[in-house]
Amino acid sequence: MALGTVWGCSFIFIKLGLEFLTPVGVAFGRTFLGALALLIISFIKKVNLPMGRVLWAHLWVVSMLLNVVPGVLFGIAETKVTSILAGIINAVTPLMTLLVMMTLFREDKPKSYQIIGLLIGFGGVLTVLGVWHGLGSNPIGAILALLAAVTCYGISFPYSRKYVLPHKLRPEALATTQVSLAAITLLPFFLFNGIAKDQYRVGPLAAMLALGVLGTGYAYIWNFQILAAAGSAIASSVTYVTPVVAVIVGVLFLSEPVSWNEPFGGAIVLLGAAISQGRIKLNRA
16 A cells, blocks of 8 residues: 555656656656665665675566656656556556566456456546547557556566565665666766756755655555565556555546546456456356
């Protein structure tokens, strides 16, 4: 619940950060601040960072899937769409995770209830977008960026469980290395094109600080702890909380408009995710 709440606020923080940073700047800022916070935590707890090129390579892949690529894509998308829509689309993550597990990381034959849940969930995505009247004011490029970002998330959960968690390292060590690698990867792009405006208001600066320290820092310790304790499907279900938080804070603090089909479609997405994970039992499941 705490992780979902923190990540639910991330979308409004991104929107505020874009007042003075480019999408690349937001992605770098959050990973740099997150890495700094995690390094301090690791130092205080006397946690040693992992050793070995293979593990570092896997963690770099995770950083690309969880931080670098989606961090930039969400920033690009939120220059065109509301933080509310971004938060609702993020709820597709459990479905993408299941789809990836069924295809790229398949171990068991897909169950009928999983297929039904996926179909219901993606029907919810179409409802969120209001396909009966096109995409309205939402540019197709922004929508594709959001869907590409959650696809990266969907790949990251089973990838981490297969290639990273078997090393049985402390969550602080894994999270610190992952986020630090993301910041290093984004640094040259930030230096090239990271600042949008030389205007630094307290609100956007505070939003970036919270996005970095909490949303991209300590939250990933929780993420690895949940992955280790409950598996990739349960870990990705933090997105049951994030769309609700995203809608509430978007309306309250940014006065963003919300159409009836967005929360309604989001509820359908969550229903599909719950069915596909076996949380809601079907008669023929």
